[in-house]
Amino acid sequence: MDPMARIEEALEAALVTAEAEGCPPTLAQALRYGVFPGGARIRPRLCLAVAWACGDDNPALADAAAASIELLHCASLIHDDLPCFDDAPIRRGKPTVHKVYGENAAVLAGDALIVLAFETLARGAAGSPERLAKLLPIVSSAVGSPHGIIAGQAWECEPHVELTAYHRAKTGALFAAATVAGAAAAGHDAEPWRALGERLGEAYQVADDLRDVAADAEEIGKPAGRDAELGRPSAARELGVTGAIQRFDALVAAAVDSIPACPRVNELRGLISLEGKRFLPKSLALRAA
Amino acid sequence: MDPMARIEEALEAALVTAEAEGCPPTLAQALRYGVFPGGARIRPRLCLAVAWACGDDNPALADAAAASIELLHCASLIHDDLPCFDDAPIRRGKPTVHKVYGENAAVLAGDALIVLAFETLARGAAGSPERLAKLLPIVSSAVGSPHGIIAGQAWECEPHVELTAYHRAKTGALFAAATVAGAAAAGHDAEPWRALGERLGEAYQVADDLRDVAADAEEIGKPAGRDAELGRPSAARELGVTGAIQRFDALVAAAVDSIPACPRVNELRGLISLEGKRFLPKSLALRAA
Incomplete structure (x- = not known):
């Protein structure tokens, strides 16, 4: 099955359990609204791509890991x-x-999706307790404190931000979890896959900076990019557009080089090279090497 | 070791991992502030009491289950x-x-504690993947949607509340998880322990209603109890104080009767009878049978 179809199906299966009989109706609606329709589903696609490269001997578990992420x-x-x-x-x-369902329902929908992620992992791993024991710390540490996305968001509440820690936690942690969990779901040694996720997370961050600047340059009459407005650091402003594209290319190349030995190593290399380009805004993708 | 000491030690060990190097300082402070000093720690004590009654052959795992709850x-x-x-x-x-650290830090502290609960479970079960596979669904379903405490809280956002579903989810679910997880952590068949948690959860709810009314009656000059103010249902107002105490006694007795066969069944019966009384406000405990 096409990876995107697998992801949507796994997310649908998870949502159906959460909105089952007994669920307060507003919560059920808010949960579904927050998950569908999705964005590019980059992280779960990355997770499934790694599981596939590793042989994907337990597709139900790979789907559960991808959906949980x-x-x-x-x-x-x-x-x-x-x-x-x-x-x-x-x-x-x-x-x-929160605009549609209210702030209270938004807080609870976020809470419930965090819990649903772990329930989904548990359900997918029902027949593979050994792999669950590996996946649970991978996924939970990518989200929690001190190095996960919640800690990353918490840096935004601080007067003095440690930038490397901020980016690594806010963006890198879940990308790294995607590759590491993909390998673990397929029964491979997982930690060697961390570099791939980390490099791609950094590349995604640079592409995000470029999107912000590109929108600023191309869409005349709109306010300046949000990064500049909020005083956030930006590779595009530090290195210039051309320099940032070079940095992006170097990160994707480093990601490809980091891929560990696995049954479909060449196919995965090709896929990451191609898919990486899709992080960039369309207007800039052609300029990348 | 005394159960209360075990619980505080397990919580401390969990917090130390979350506030480790790299954690944004405000988040670290908010996490600790939200966990220490605790209340009566009723749910983790219940979890450890059941694990003890079942032989407690894996105390580290029982501690992790209690701390996660x-x-x-x-x-x-x-x-x-x-x-x-x-x-x-x-x-x-x-x-x-949120009064001390701000609303943003409070949202993130809650999120991080949810994730920390699952990390704690994973860490405690490092050598027992089979038991982790049983514990993870028990704990996650008690918190998530449709029947966990988050769903219970979500009923408060609805114009029409299903009262039984509300109380079961808001209070009963985590009490039931405490008893079921305690048995599962000790390697016992877990589901037969659900009735004990559910009955105690109901008893706790009645005691809570009584506390609200007792504060109203005894502390002259203070505003009326919060339940009445918010139009919440209350056993104490429906049944009167004496009727509510009778209902409370009946629930604790039903809880004791529900205890499944286990190595320390008589000790646990005695403990639950005694400890149940502590749910009640001091001024009413003497009136209970």
């Missing part, structure tokens, strides 16, 4: 959009969860 | 106190987490 990502978006953080009105082209 | 309880208190829910200024005799 995407559910945690969706939860973080819902909470990051809250009035006490970004107060964002729009996400994935529609009003944010 | 308490961390989830602490997370729910932090989020329930937020301005978009109860907007509570005081909890356990001190200002609430």
Whole structure:
């Protein structure tokens, strides 16, 4: 089955359990609204790609790992959009969860998606307790404190930010979990896969900086990019557009080079080279090597 | 070791991992503030009591299960106190987490404690993957949707509340998880232990209603109890104080009767009868049978 179809199916199966009979109706709606329709599903696709390269001997478990990572990502978006953080009105082209269902339902929907991620992992690993014991610390440490995405978001509440720790936790941790969990789900030695996720997380961050600048340059009449507005560090502003694209290319190349030995190493190398390009805004992708 | 000491030690060990180097300082402080000093630690004590009655052959795992349940309880208190829910200024005799560290840090502290609960379980079960595979669904379903404490809290956002579902999810679910997880941590058949947790959860709810009314009656000059103020259902107001105490006694007796066969069944019966009384406000405990 196509990876995107597997991901949507696994997310659907997870949501169905959460919104089952007995679920308060507003919570059920908020949960579904926060997960569907998705964005590019980059992290779960990365997880499945690694599991596939490693032989994918337990597809149900790989699907569960991929879905759990995407559910945690969706939860973080819902909470990051809250009035006490970004107060964002729009996400994935529609009003944010708290704008539609209220702040209280948004807090609970995020909470419930975090828990659903772990339930999904447990369900997918029902017949593979040894692999569950490996996956649970991988996934939970990528989300929690001190090095996961929640800690990353918490750096935004500090007067003095440690930038490397911030980016690594806010973006890198879940990318790294995607590759490491993909390998663990397929029964491979997982830690050697961390570098691939970390490099891709960094590349994604640079592409995100470029998107911010590109929107600024191309869409005349709109306010300056959010990064500049919020005083956030930006590779595109530090290195210039061309320099940032070079940095992006170098990171994707390093990611490809880091791929450990596995049954489909060449196929995965090709896939990562190709897919990496899709991180970039369309107008810049052609300029990349 | 004394159960209370075991619980505090397990919570301390969990917190130390979360606030390790790299953790944003405000998040680290908010996490610790939300967990220490604790309340009565009723749920983890119940978990350890059941594990003990079942032989407690894996105390590290029982400690981890108890700590994970308490961390989830602490997370729910932090989020329930937020301005978009109860907007509570005081909890356990001190200002609430959002009053001290801000709403953003309180949202993240709750999120991080949820994740820490699952990390703690994973760490405690490092050598027992088969038991982890049983514990993870027990704990996660008690917290998530549709029947866990998050769903229970979500009923408070609905215009029409299903009262039985509300109480079962908001209070009963985590009590039931405490008894079921205690048995599972000790390697016993876990589901037969659900009735004990459910009955004690109901008894706790009645005691809570009585506390609300007792404070109203005894502390003259203070505003009426919160339950009446918020139009919440209350056993004490429905049945009267004497009727509610009778109901409480019947629930504790039913809890004791439900205890399944286990190595220390008589000791546990005695303990539950005695400890149950401690749910009641002191002024009413003497009136209970």
